[in-house]
Amino acid sequence: MIYDGIAAPVTNSGGSFLLILAVIIPLAGVLLAFVWGGRQVERIALSAMPLGLAIVLAIALVRPADASLQYLIGGWMPPLGVALRADGLSIVMMVITAVVISAIAVFARADFSMPADSMETRAPFAFWILLLAIWAALNTIFLGGDLFTLYVALELLTFAAVPLVCLDGRVETLHAALRYLLFALLGSALYLAGTTLIYGGYGTLDITLLAQRVHAEPVLFVAAALMTTGLLAKTALFPLHLWLPPAHSGAPAAASAVLSALVVKGSFFIVVRLWFDVMPRVPGPAAMQVLAALGVGAILFGSIVALRQKRLKLLIAYSTLAQIGYLFLMFPLAFPPGSTQLANGSALAAGMLQAMSHASAKAAMFLTAGMIYAELGHDRIAGLASIARTLPMSVLTFGLAGLALIGVPASGAYCAKNLLLGVASDTAQWWWALALQAGGMLTASYVVLVIVHALAPPPRPSVPRTRVSHYQEAAALVLALCSLLLGLILWGSYLPLSDDTVSNPLTVSALLGTLWSILGGAVLAILLGRWDSRLTRLPFAIFAPIRPARRAGLLVSRITEELDARLRQWPVAGVCLLAFLIVFGLALNVMR
Amino acid sequence: MSAATLAGLTGAVLAGLGLYGLIIQPDPLRRILAFNVLGSGVFLLFGIIARRGAAAGALADPVPQALVITGIVVAFAATALAVALLVRLFGETSRVGSLAELSGQTRGDGADDL
């Protein structure tokens, strides 16, 4: 209750004021940059970066162990007021967001600087403001303690992300942006419908209050199905991914990196909040199996279609599709044996590690693709041959980011995979373990495909055309290394796992496991991938003896590609959305 | 049947209609319209909840009403952005030719090498 019109001091004690700063610094940056315009836009954005990063790190330091910070806005207690809360999940996501955004900002300076004659130009003005807005929206999503605040933040995120897609104004990107916007709006309308029902049923939208009030009944099931479906449409979980490949591959490199690394994580994070914090006691094993099954579909479709792409950026976009699927494998594994409550910390921690790992690695990949594009003037995979000579650092960075995604020891993905495999064997769900292993190989396959093309000897000697700035190379490399070394950090005080669950990464078996993944990936790439004709004629080509297998592989990958094209038609995606909504709702009802 | 219940049912039907239109309409402007119908249907659901929450001398619960006002503003911003995108897309497409041709070009692919 209100205390003389002043914030009740007890709840806003400690460093909790930092939470509001984490939101208002980027937000104030947006508004000031908008008013000032001109060359100040970039300066404001770049000075907000270290400030925001420092605040996020401070939040990570001041948070007492095993407790969450809470800030009541205006001093009004929920349910009437809204609160910001930082738990371990919010903190790790905010930290990785701040790191990735800062690195992207360093990278983007080369592409989005105002010309020196102090005239304002369109693309830099929009880019820096939108980047700050995405940051503000994401921090609000990570901290928001109220489902409607999350809705507004989600819309802020969408409105900032969509114009980034079509910053260069080409017809394809405009079309991709419109499709993205409309599908995202469909998703947010469904999410809002769910919050309506929740308010109608329980009289609050505050997450901690709801956790005490909700119980398994049809209202909650319908609300949960609506909200989850809406969020999945925004996260682009297969088969609701129609908008993702064109949107993420068409944007400028820095924008693609933000979109693929961070923006889809916003709605994903709300799904996690919803299931782990609002409705942990809602018995959803059947529904969670559905969710993870779609994740497996995403891994298969995303990876195989990635292997079929001619353009590097499209390949990376399809890789995002596959990695999003990976994130959803944690849901059925989060039930402790014999329980129907989402309570298993290891699975949750694994999901978060995977999300962080993907955020940094994917940003690194898109930035690398941007440098390659700048160097070659195109990003056709078949034409990558000279790039290892002209841009060795970029190819190295791409390779490191790829290794991080595959899950070499010490990377975030490695820890995530180990944790999930452990849980899968504990709960006797061998099929998800299989999916995890296959996922690693499929990831390896498209990384191998790109690296082999990049390392191939060039058809004629080539000289570097442009000089990619060292800052750009460094920014991408830092992100790749960040993903590669995430597993070395002791996450115990932020994520629900004990420090001994992360075993020593440098054992022989761990290294062998990675080697298997890469070898398997290479085989898959040879069988399913699209290869430059020059490569297949090379003396060391191994295509001749395996021609029948290759033929079968091509058939599989072509069918997958064709199916994917069908699924990406608007009405078909609509049918998928409705069907998922209904199946998910029924799956929840069944378990009652 | 009370006015509130009726409004709630109307809201549910509007949401269904909007959903249908959003999925089946090929014309983007019609999709934008359908999104607005869907949105207003969802808002009406808030309306019934607000009305049924009348208490303490208030004729309705003010919280859902305020949420609807915020929602209407956000939906308008979405509509404005979508319309601007659509108009620009239309302008660019008229220059390039039809969009179907364009997407046909990008999707066509050559043979694979065995």
Place this chain on the structure above:
Amino acid sequence: MIVQTLDISLAALVLTLAGWTVLAHGTFPAVVSYVAYGLLLSLIWVRLFAVDVALTEAAIGGGVTGVLLIGAASKLRNAALLATERELTPPLRWAIAALCVFTTLALARVVLSLPDPSPTLAPEAVQDIAATGLGNPVTAVLIAYRAFDTMLEKCVLVLAVVGVWSLASDQYWGGTPSALRAVTGYGTLTFFAQLLPPFGILIGIRIFWVGADEPGGAFQGGAILAAMWMIIIMARLADAPAIGGRWMRIALAAGPIVFLGVGILGFIATWGFLAYPAGFAKPLIIFVEIFMTLSIAATLPMLVAGPPIRAPRP
């Protein structure tokens, strides 16, 4: 009995118009039908004792959105260019219809099963309103209890403006958007645009002012002011302002900036972010609302006007 009949006819009318909006063959009839739909919908809101929402819905659903969509429909006369998908086959269409009907039924079923009376925050909202000095609980929710959401929403509007502007061609950056009306003005419209705005501005300011205690407020008042400005631009009595202008930008961002500024002030003065100290609550709230009204009055026309299409004057 009579009231119930009227309610049912109103609902039937709204549903018919919505159906027409969604299913009509031409784009233009669909848009016109949507505008009528928005106006009638606001009557349903009145019946739900949500006058604030009704005002917003009428101003936005029937008003500004209507202008926006009619403008778009007339610019997109030859929209067949944009159709990338083939017509749906009847089986697919029926499948979608069936799925939508199922969803609607589930939704309706759940809505009917919601507790009646609903769990409500009305007692808390009314009880704490004294601390804000306001009389209208909806305004109190928007500007005090859930001020954070409202501030974010104002930022959403600024961002929508940035998004719309970012669709300009590079050479027009800093220039002026399209006039809202393509053909030259006529005597009637000019007369109208000279006569109406003084009244409209008075009404807009009044609706903003009474919002503290009665239905109304910054958004509704701002929308009316925005409408007046749009009429003036439509009649070509004034040009749409250039997007590069400093004052234009200040007007657009003043609402969220002042809101955020008051929040930060409270933060520094240790009342708390977006908290209003006892005794100063109402003046501070009115202060914030003045700038929010201004920003809305500037933002809505700029969103309708679209990206700049003329180069800035040197």
Place this chain on the structure above:
Amino acid sequence: MNFALNLLSVTAISVGSVFFLAGTVGLLRFPDALSRLHALTKADNVGLGLVVIGLLPLAYGVLGGLKLVVVWALVQLSGATVGQLIAQSIRRNGPTA
């Protein structure tokens, strides 16, 4: 007095409603755009005027009554303008439907 006022209200509102009904029927049934427009504006002007007259005795005080009159005047103004604009557009583009 009271009875007389009530009678006035009921009569004026009823007659006004008839005008609205007639206007709507005309809008739907008349063959071309200009005559439809004619039907529409008549309903607006006279129908609304009568309804406002009928409501005046029931208004809350003088201020309430004044508001009703202002509503009527504003609708007159916008109705007249819109009618003109539509008619001009019809003349320019030729009658459609």
